[in-house]
Amino acid sequence: xxxxMIYQYAIKGNASGIIIAHNxxxxxxxxSESEQKxxxxxxxxxxxxxxxxxxxxxxxxxxxxFRSFAxxxxx
Numbered sequence: 366x367x368x369x370m371i372y373q374y375a376i377k378g379n380a381s382g383i384i385i386a387h388n389x390x391x392x393x394x395x396x397s398e399s400e401q402k403x404x405x406x407x408x409x410x411x412x413x414x415x416x417x418x419x420x421x422x423x424x425x426x427x428x429x430x431f432r433s434f435a436x437x438x439x440x
Contacts, residue, residue: 366385371407372414375416381417384418384420384421384422385407385422388424389423390426393425394423396423396434400421418440419440420433420435421433421434
């Protein structure tokens with residue numbers, strides 16, 4: 366994930382908050398350590414820009430299986 370590009374689009378769209386998402390085709394909804402780190406970097410960058418990271422969602426191929434960082438208290 367390119368943090369600068371994420372916030373470039375958010376600024377151009379005059380966003381006050383963003384939700385990021387990506388998929389795990391394997392079906393494992395658990396975030397890796399690197400995904401947890403980049404989420405914190407994105408959150409901190411948003412704090413500096415006054416654009417709140419509302420959630421980071423990991424989607425799987427299974428329709429009902431996903432993981433929300435916000436629901437898990439990880440934001």
